[in-house]
Amino acid sequence: MRIPRSPDGYVTTPRTRRAAALLAAGVLAVSLTACGGGDDDEDKGGDKGRGGGTPGTVTLPKLDGETLEVAAVWTGAEQKNFKQVLAEFEKRTGAKVTFVPAQDPIINFLGSKIAGGAPPDVALLPQPGAIKQAVDKGWAKPLGAGATKELGKNYSQGWQDIGKVDGKQYGVYYKAANKSLIWYNAQVFENAGASEPKTWDELLTTAQTVYDSGVTPFSVGGADGWTLTDWFENIYLSQAGPEKYDRLARHEIKWTDPSVKEALTTLAEVWGKKDYVAGGPSGALQTEFPASVTQTFTGGDQPKAGMVYEGDFVQVNIGETKAEVGTDAKVFPFPAVGDTAPVVSGGDAAVILEDSKAAQALATFLASPDAAAIQAKLGGFLSPNKAIDPSAYPNDVQKKIAEALIASGDDFRFDMSDQAPQAFGGTPGKGEWKALQDFLKNPKDVAGAQAKLEADAAAAYGN
Template sequence: MSRLKVTAALVAALGVVTACAAGTTTPGPDGKALSGQTVEVIGPWTGDEQLRFEQVLAAFKDKTGAEVRYTPAGDELPTVLQTRVQGGTPPNVALVAQPGLVEQLAKAGSVKVVSSEVEKAVTEHNAGVWKKLGTFDGQLYGVHFKSANKSTVWYSEKAFGAVGAEPPATWEDFLKVGRAVVDTGQAAVSVGGADGWTLTDWFENVYLRTAGPENYDKLARHEIPWTDPSVREALATLGELFGDSRLVEGGATGALQTEFPQSVINVFGDAPKAAMVFEADFVASVIRTSTKAKVGEDAKFFKFPAIGGSEDAVVAGGDMAVQLKDDQATTELMKFLASPESGRVWAKLGGFLSPNRSIPVDDYADDVTRELAKQLVDAGDNVRFDMSDLAPAAFGGTKGAGEWKALQDFLANPKDVDAAVQRLESEAAKAYQK
């Protein structure tokens, strides 16, 4: 999900802030080992998320005595981070949403291999897939601290009640419920097609369930082409929804003009136009801030439906902590972020999910978040990271280009699967060669 961008002036101002972590391990006057040392962290979080993360950092200070400065970079984080690295003023720690960027930084020698203690914590507290996501050339560089469950469909309890529907467990039942809703005069699903990233999430969930985790991994690495029959099958399945203008609010034209927040409001606002919206757990935040609906009562969710008897699986996003300086205070902060102790601080504040299975589910702030966290952890190694975030940004993360644009074109004409796969492969081939 796109985050609020900080202004260029703010980024420039923040860019001059540098960490000054001292090398001494002599306890300060308060008796804490890291007193007098300072660590700088760059992260994507602004607003309420920033305030909550700063409470996590305050807990680290209380424990160790180290000062922590937080630099919010919003959507500009990759650019800000790379500029700081190239300019010789890297932060101590950065929270990065793109494993591809972490791999790039690792190959350039800009991020450090984590300590054995951090690696032990990651192994102990997370499913193996999360360790694998932070491992490049056999060495672990990152700790996944905050995650998003991107395999959820949110629905209006009122709309489902009007047709006597239960949350569907299969794709067939999902379409069946949608058609029943259409008969009441509402659309089935609101699609935020103006934001191309939402369409990548749709595709990834369908592909994971039709092609399986092994093919998902291959496609993410471009080891199989986007013209592969497995891609065609996934797009044809997705076309069963996108190709029925009655099911999609506003049809393809309307969906392509709908941004993500509006797609949520279309379901839970004062004048609802659809019964369901697909997206990650952060839908709840939009519901709370932009509608009068109550999450867990008026607004509920179900797992992305199984397709062809597929096993439960979760497409996830998230932010990986990486270490750019090699000193005691930085290493101790990485250990803290890898521990359940840090995640428990934010979990109790709300708006947080973690792949850390050692965080008690009761620590999460509400029933909805507890269920989302449980699904993420229970999926174990059937979790797959957001494929577009694994891809080169030119293909998987550029507005109006690459995968985003190709899937928008597919939404406009879902019957032409051949044109879609050819466009996707052409764009992927160019991006992966760079």
């Protein structure tokens, strides 16, 4: 994440080492109890929801007869769990909320809805760049006093700033992601005699150890281009450093820069290694993200792969198998490629498109610990809301990931592709997603990948 905000709508900070050290060294046990509140009477439990809510809950208005539509690109368990949050909002306010499944890129989806005269009231946008686009198009409406107040109580300044455009608050980052994690099949590691690596060289050694035991080291969901951008970003941040990461995210340096060549060359040490990726390049390119996870934790001690890289939300997909997080499925931080282990985050922000009392109330609710705690208990969810009691998370693994995110404060970087214009960083079959899919197919063509990335970035950024 970046602070302060630059003219192009991004926020920037030069600090990442403390957060990286927390993750890499495993110093995750921080006390978050009563973290988000102040000392005034309201924070001590003066607020009550509609119908006599429990002490400490956010105040919400009566909205009997009001209707809302909420759009998000969420499916499966993630959508099902979020609907439980919306059901609680309905219970407290009397409003009726309908979830509208959206498609990527969500800006295009919203554009068609708006053109048809039927926009959703609230949308969950997965990219800061998408928030800025929604503001520039005149779609997004600023948050009111209630939501802004909840954000001020419960969020670090950096998480507030990433939801701002031109100094105005438009987004509530309801959902976050720690995208610097590698999950592994514990039985595979035990059988192979493999250990958790802390550096990139150690990761390659671990991969060879797993391979020698008869199991393919990595599962890659290459059919979903965004997973490939996440691989690149972790390597680039750790290897090139935070300042260059920020500059590349703003396209202040070109994708033909030597630092990009170095990162792609490093990435090819996994993607280009014969039999290191389940199904080979062609198989990976036909594997969607959910399957990349489930095939790592099914098949007993002979799964299709021993490891899968992705964020904390992998737990939702692990839950679809018989594997138990923390026992059968374990996790380690993305290893340090350079001096410091990377800390890359992502998230989804609630943005109001149709301003109303009900829409503002929902934004306020989503900025409160009440809403996030509901979904936290269901698993596969991480919140930047520092007022959540960590005991809300369902297992020690998720609890430690959440504690590390809160402890990092503003000392991490937001997903680079999510900051880019959607034409480059968030559209299936185009831009960075497609260029890295092509690179997965042919990891020897570093120069060709750089040239394609630069051409697409220049077109999308307009420079």
